[in-house]
Amino acid sequence: MFQNGSGLSSTVLAVSASELPPVPRLPTRDGAGRRAGRPPRRRALTREAIVDAALSIVDAEGLDALTMRTVAHSLGTGAASLYAYVSSKEELLELVVERAIGEVRFEGEPDPGRWLEQMKSVAQEIRRMYARHGDLARASFGRIPLGERALEASEWMTGVLRAGGLPDQVVALAGDLLGMYVTATAYEESLYTRENVTADEFAQFTAGLRDYFASLPADRFPNLVELAEPLTASGRESRFDFGLEVLLRGLAAIPADWSPQQP
Amino acid sequence: MFQNGSGLSSTVLAVSASELPPVPRLPTRDGAGRRAGRPPRRRALTREAIVDAALSIVDAEGLDALTMRTVAHSLGTGAASLYAYVSSKEELLELVVERAIGEVRFEGEPDPGRWLEQMKSVAQEIRRMYARHGDLARASFGRIPLGERALEASEWMTGVLRAGGLPDQVVALAGDLLGMYVTATAYEESLYTRENVTADEFAQFTAGLRDYFASLPADRFPNLVELAEPLTASGRESRFDFGLEVLLRGLAAIPADWSPQQP
DNA sequence: ACCTGAACACCGTTCAAGT
DNA sequence: ACCTGAACACCGTTCAAGT
Numbered sequence: 001m002f003q004n005g006s007g008l009s010s011t012v013l014a015v016s017a018s019e020l021p022p023v024p025r026l027p028t029r030d031g032a033g034r035r036a037g038r039p040p041r042r043r044a045l046t047r048e049a050i051v052d053a054a055l056s057i058v059d060a061e062g063l064d065a066l067t068m069r070t071v072a073h074s075l076g077t078g079a080a081s082l083y084a085y086v087s088s089k090e091e092l093l094e095l096v097v098e099r100a101i102g103e104v105r106f107e108g109e110p111d112p113g114r115w116l117e118q119m120k121s122v123a124q125e126i127r128r129m130y131a132r133h134g135d136l137a138r139a140s141f142g143r144i145p146l147g148e149r150a151l152e153a154s155e156w157m158t159g160v161l162r163a164g165g166l167p168d169q170v171v172a173l174a175g176d177l178l179g180m181y182v183t184a185t186a187y188e189e190s191l192y193t194r195e196n197v198t199a200d201e202f203a204q205f206t207a208g209l210r211d212y213f214a215s216l217p218a219d220r221f222p223n224l225v226e227l228a229e230p231l232t233a234s235g236r237e238s239r240f241d242f243g244l245e246v247l248l249r250g251l252a253a254i255p256a257d258w259s260p261q262q263p
Numbered sequence: 264m265f266q267n268g269s270g271l272s273s274t275v276l277a278v279s280a281s282e283l284p285p286v287p288r289l290p291t292r293d294g295a296g297r298r299a300g301r302p303p304r305r306r307a308l309t310r311e312a313i314v315d316a317a318l319s320i321v322d323a324e325g326l327d328a329l330t331m332r333t334v335a336h337s338l339g340t341g342a343a344s345l346y347a348y349v350s351s352k353e354e355l356l357e358l359v360v361e362r363a364i365g366e367v368r369f370e371g372e373p374d375p376g377r378w379l380e381q382m383k384s385v386a387q388e389i390r391r392m393y394a395r396h397g398d399l400a401r402a403s404f405g406r407i408p409l410g411e412r413a414l415e416a417s418e419w420m421t422g423v424l425r426a427g428g429l430p431d432q433v434v435a436l437a438g439d440l441l442g443m444y445v446t447a448t449a450y451e452e453s454l455y456t457r458e459n460v461t462a463d464e465f466a467q468f469t470a471g472l473r474d475y476f477a478s479l480p481a482d483r484f485p486n487l488v489e490l491a492e493p494l495t496a497s498g499r500e501s502r503f504d505f506g507l508e509v510l511l512r513g514l515a516a517i518p519a520d521w522s523p524q525q526p
Numbered sequence: 527a528c529c530t531g532a533a534c535a536c537c538g539t540t541c542a543a544g545t
Numbered sequence: 546a547c548c549t550g551a552a553c554a555c556c557g558t559t560c561a562a563g564t
Contacts, residue, residue, distance in 0.1 A: 021478040024471025068538060079538075080549055089538065141404075141447075142454050146475070151484060158486035158494075172493040173505045180506075184404075184447040191405050208287025212409070215284040221414060223421035230435040231421075238523040242436045243443075245521070250513025258508070260501040331557060342557075343530055352557065 023146050045075060047085045051095045055133065058096065062134045062194070068092075097140045102149030104129050106156045115164030116248050122157060123182050123244055130186035131193070137186035167256050174251050181247055189236050206232050286409050308338060310348045314358045318396065321359065325397045325457070331355075360403045365412030367392050369419045378427030379511050385420060386445050386507055393449035394456070400449035430519050437514050444510055452499050469495050 053074045057066045068079040068089055086092045104125050111118060130137045154175065161171040192202050213221075213228035224231065234242070316337045320329045331342040331352055349355045367388050374381060393400045417438065424434040455465050476484075476491035487494070497505070 020480070021475055024468055024475050067536090069536090078549055080540080080551095083539075084548080142451050144472075151479065151487065155484045155487050158490060162486060162490075168490055168493040169497070170505075172490060172495075173497055173502060174509070175494075176502065177506045177509060180447055180451070181444075184443055188405050188443070205287055209407075212284055212287050216414065217283070221418045223425060224414065224418050227421060227425075227431055227435060230431040231438075232435075234432070234436055239436060239439065241523045242433075242517075242521070243440045246437070246440060246513035246517060247509060248513070249516040250509035250511070253512040253516055254505075254509060258505070260504045330555090332555090341530055343532095343559080346558075347529080 020148065020151075045077065045081065045085065047095070049075060050082060050085055050092065051099050054092055054096050055099060055136075058134050058136050058139075059132070060134075063136060063138055066093075066096075093139045094143060094145070097136065097143060098145050098147040098150055100129060100133050100136055100140075101126075101145055101153060102147075103132075104153055106153065110156070110159040110163035112163040112165070115160050116252065118160045119157070119164075119178065119248060120244055122153075122160070123178060126182045127186055127240060130183070131189070135187065135190035135194075137183050137190055141183050141187055166251070166254075167258075170251075170254055170256075170258060178247060181243060185240050185243065189240075192236075283411065283414075308340065308344065308348065310358070312338060313345060313348055313355065314362050317355055317359050318362060318399075321397050321399050321402075322395070323397075326399060326401055329356075329359075356402045357406060357408070360399065360406060361408050361410040361413055363392060363396050363399055363403075364389075364408055364416060365410075366395075367416055369416065373419070373422040373426035375426040375428070378423050379515065381423045382420070382427075382441065382511060383507055385416075385423070386441060389445045390449055390503060393446070394452070398450065398453035398457075400446050400453055404446050404450055429514070429517075430521075433514075433517055433519075433521060441510060444506060448503050448506065452503075455499075 050071060054066055054071050057070055057074065068082055071092070072079045072082050082092070086095070104122070106122060106125075108118075130140070157175050157178070158171060161174055162168075166174060210228050210232040213224045213231055216225050218225045313334060317329055317334050320333055320337065331345055334355070335342045335345050345355070349358070367385070369385060369388075371381075393403070420438050420441070421434060424437055425431075429437060473491050473495040476487045476494055479488050481488045
């Protein structure tokens with residue numbers, strides 16, 4: 001749930017909260033497995049500050065611009081100094097993703113009569129969060145955020161799906177599926193929202209794509225030629241809404257006793 | 264269609280076939296936009312050979328092991344020599360993805376009575392293709408392959424969806440959605456099929472995840488605690504089948520006049 | 527005309543040497 | 546005890562200099 005798909009990633013976000021149990025991890029082979037550990041006493045440099053700086057860089061210049069050097073530079077140090085607070089770039093990315101997910105707000109309690117609306121609204125909320133943070137969705141993909149805030153999100157979504165009367169196994173699978181859908185969509189959308197591609201250039205590209213389909217040899221690609229227009233017509237918003245609609249209608253249509261054909 | 268989601272990527276695969284029109288492109292800012300151009304006369308090194316070598320590396324060691332240097336080395340040259348055949352690593356990745364998609368086979372003609380089965384089977388076919396090629400799905404994500412083989416795939420899928428009686432706009436959106444689902448799933452699955460994570464380690468991780476959920480404070484995370492088992496029980500196969508089932512049922516349930524609420 | 531070694535400007539990460 | 550400059554082993558890409 002909220003797992004950005006079924007993802008069981010190799011590393012997983014450490015919980016900062018006190019009373020939560022230690023997070024399970026897949027072993028890493030490259031020896032970058034140690035944790036930062038000790039609290040940062042009385043220093044200007046803190047985990048918080050590093051995550052802040054990293055997220056700001058992603059917002060302003062995208063994920064590719066986030067390097068240990070750029071983060072360190074924006075904090076007035078060298079890259080090596082970050083390793084006292086963060087065990088690897090991988091861990092830093094997890095912290096940044098967790099921070100972003102923590103921004104998502106859930107209003108109200110799970111309402112049995114409104115579970116579809118509630119799921120739709122939280123999906124849109126998450127999408128908006130990603131839209132605020134450049135192409136962060138790319139880093140988010142395939143991770144299972146298990147930090148406190150992410151768990152709260154999973155808890156809420158699980159509650160909504162259960163309130164909807166879905167059986168437990170379907171609740172679990174549905175949460176993963178919706179998380180994956182939103183993250184994947186957000187990632188793809190970030191590709192054409194890159195600050196160095198103007199809306200005009202994008203429109204031109206779309207038009208070019210339509211003309212490309214339209215000009216294919218009609219004997220070999222009759223359907224693509226005929227559908228050149230609808231294939232390239234939909235905007236981001238409609239694509240997202242369409243997929244969400246399909247997923248939710250499909251979920252509502254899944255029988256209570258669903259199980260895979262070949263176990 | 265077959266676009267691995269709604270993806271309109273910044274660069275797009277060049278069509279190798281003769282009679283197809285030139286592919287539309289989004290402008291790139293980093294000046295890496297030139298094409299290889301001239302045919303490789305009588306040389307051992309060819310585009311084909313380079314793509315072969317690159318795909319072999321992905322199969323054997325994963326996408327991260329694919330560097331211009333490793334590819335060149337496996338062909339007995341230096342990285343610089345590849346740039347006579349391929350304008351950038353980005354273009355090489357597109358060629359590799361296209362090659363892999365070309366492996367997917369479609370049996371039979373679109374059959375109006377069997378469109379759901381046909382879509383399900385092609386989705387499984389594509390998933391198997393990705394499973395053969397390490398974590399190639401990662402490189403595939405967010406690209407629109409427009410090469411000849413990919414177009415044939417899109418043509419076929421479009422035909423099946425139309426045969427199913429879906430309206431044109433739904434056909435277009437559905438193709439993107441299914442493509443994105445399969446690619447995203449394949450990518451996530453590749454994360455735990457990494458050759459350096461054994462099945463045993465994975466099972467252990469899953470068990471750890473279950474125990475993690477189960478041991479959360481029950482007052483704050485009642486649903487996660489209660490659903491610890493189902494949340495971590497499903498295998499890859501069931502996850503994939505579940506999502507596919509949801510998508511196809513949802514598609515079948517979309518009204519013919521669907522359009523986004525806020526245009 | 528074709529090819530490529532060496533270089534450039536980067537990475538993430540480590541560690542000896544400073545304070 | 547804490548911090549970090551410099552180095553290591555890599556990247557993708559370029560280009561002058563070879564044949």
